[in-house]
Amino acid sequence: MTQRLADPSSSDEIGRLAATFNDMIARLEASFRQVRQFSADASHELRTPLTVIKGEAELALRRPRPAEDYRQVLESTLEEIDRMTQIVDELLFLSRADLGEVAIESLPVRLDALVEDIQRQAAVLGQEHGVQVTVGTVEPAVVQGDELRLRELLLNLVDNAVKYSRPGGKVEIALVREGTTARLSVTDQGIGIAPEELGRIFDRFYRTDAARAHAKKGTGLGLSICKWIAEAHHGRIEAQSTMGQGSKFTVVLPVVHD
Ligand SMILES: Nc1ncnc2c1ncn2[C@@H]1O[C@H](COP(=O)(O)OP(=O)(O)OP(=O)(O)O)[C@@H](O)[C@H]1O
Ligand SMILES: [Mg+2]
Incomplete structure (x- = not known):
């Protein structure tokens, strides 16, 4: 992806072809970079609520607690699950939109x-x-x-x-x-x-x-x-x-x- 054809400085057909080719590789490279960045960002966004849920559950289980404490942990867990659900719903919407699968009324x-x-x-x-x-x-x-x-x-x-x-x-x-x-x-x-x-x-x-x-x-x-x-x-x-x-x-x- 990082390789390019030799400097296409001539303006003849071969030169133009080389320039077009290099341009195409550059755009492909940018597009791959975007996909990688996107996966990293998506994983990070989902990991944050998971870390919160895990941390709170582990803390709650460390020793016996009154019912009210467990209730609070469950409430907070639900909040984080809502957040993850929203992220996943939005991501699904965008990927369906990319694939041209979102119907739009007219x-x-x-x-x-x-x-x-x-x-x-x-x-x-x-x-x-x-x-x-x-x-x-x-x-x-x-x-x-x-x-x-x-x-x-x-x-x-x-x-x-x-x-x-x-x-x-x-x-x-x-x-x-x-x-x-x-x-x-x-x-x-x-x-x-x-x-x-x-x-x-x-x-x-x-x-x-x-x-x-x-x-x-x-x-x-x-x-x-x-x-x-x-x-x-x-x-x-x-x-x-x-x-x-x-x-x-x-x-x-x-x-x-x-
Ligand atoms: N009215 C605004 N004033 C200042 N910054 C804004 C405004 N609207 C959007 N932004 C900037 O653009 C970014 C992207 O907006 P976007 O609505 O996509 O994300 P968000 O509001 O952070 O999260 P969510 O996905 O919950 O909407 C925001 O994080 C903020 O940095
Ligand atoms: Mg917003």
Whole structure:
């Protein structure tokens, strides 16, 4: 994988062929590296809850204890199992998506109604962290797609915005029409993302240093799923951020002609 054809500096056919070939090997090498990194990250993420379960069970069994202690261990075990189940479910979703096996509905979805609809759920998410979630401008927009997936996408973004905010912070959801697209955004005043990390946050398992220091919980799979959902709707997702001041995530989707 590390070998290349001799420097293809000539611009004749052989030179171009060699350059194309080298480029192909380089991309294959990057792809293998990604797979290796992915397996290492996935194993690590699953190992952490397993280590917690094992440690607590061993400690509990070291001597006889009152029933209440065992109860606490079982509760904590269940929590870790829930965490592992979520990771495995998300990984299964992403690998099925890679294989093209995730079916996506294609029905008209009113995005403005969707925003109104999740408002309450979003507010509750915020309350848990002392963050106020509000809805700003909402213009009518209909897209072709899968309502449940779009809801999941929006809630994932709100979940991040709230999680990476500080108590007292504000989060705003907005929806505007721009030409033939709808722009659905979630803006926060939270910890922000460093410019050199912005390009990596949609990678599976990637979490910024600031995020790890701020919130222990998180796997780094949410945004990979958001990106897949946006692209499955022929759209895209963009992130802008200023370190320490806040972030804005925008989902750009083509609207149905009206
Ligand atoms: N609103 C935000 N403000 C600051 N950083 C963010 C924000 N949203 C995402 N990030 C960064 O992008 C990373 C990836 O986000 P993602 O949602 O994939 O993972 P997560 O929230 O850490 O875990 P989970 O898998 O539970 O969603 C986060 O860990 C964080 O570093
Ligand atoms: Mg997340």
